[in-house]
């Protein structure tokens with residue numbers, strides 16, 4: 001996925017406002033250039049503009065960080081290459097057992113899983129995976145399915161593997177139906 005942004009893109013009908021916003025953007029981008037990749041939540045970016053947000057994502061991408069929070073939403077960048085160390089069984093277990101970890105699709109997965117297993121009774125959950133064609137929606141849906149099959153059925157490796165395959169296939173089989181209705185959104189509900 002290409003992430004591009006430039007300060008020249010900022011425009012406003014109010015000249016003064018425009019100037020001061022441009023100054024703020026420049027200060028953020030130039031003075032804080034070395035820190036751009038450290039913004040793990042885009043709501044902390046200030047000023048929040050397409051330019052600043054895209055530059056942060058670009059900076060994170062360049063240091064091989066592909067997930068960033070945006071409040072309760074997670075932004076996933078397609079690495080366009082295998083990154084097996086991000087999706088291993090150990091990483092799944094880590095996210096299943098720990099509370100505060102780096103942004104990852106498994107954080108979203110775990111939060112929904114915990115809500116379903118809520119102490120006061122299960123709460124139905126939906127995960128919406130959206131993005132342009134090729135953004136990685138199918139990949140992300142697979143990751144979610146693998147995660148749930150792994151954390152929910154860990155007792156037998158064989159059984160767990162079968163479950164993963166079966167659930168994964170069901171979700172992927174539903175894609176043509178969604179696409180027939182022109183939906184570019186993957187929706188997982190449970």
Ligand SMILES: Nc1ncnc2c1ncn2[C@@H]1O[C@H](COP(=O)(O)OP(=O)(O)OP(=O)(O)O)[C@@H](O)[C@H]1O
Pocket residue numbers: 077078079080081082083131132133134135136137138139140184
């Ligand atoms: N996190 C990732 N790590 C490695 N490869 C990825 C990742 N996300 C996506 N890809 C790869 O990028 C390509 C496109 O991803 P995918 O098919 O999931 O996109 P999509 O959004 O479902 O596209 P479409 O809407 O056209 O069906 C695939 O080859 C996929 O393996």
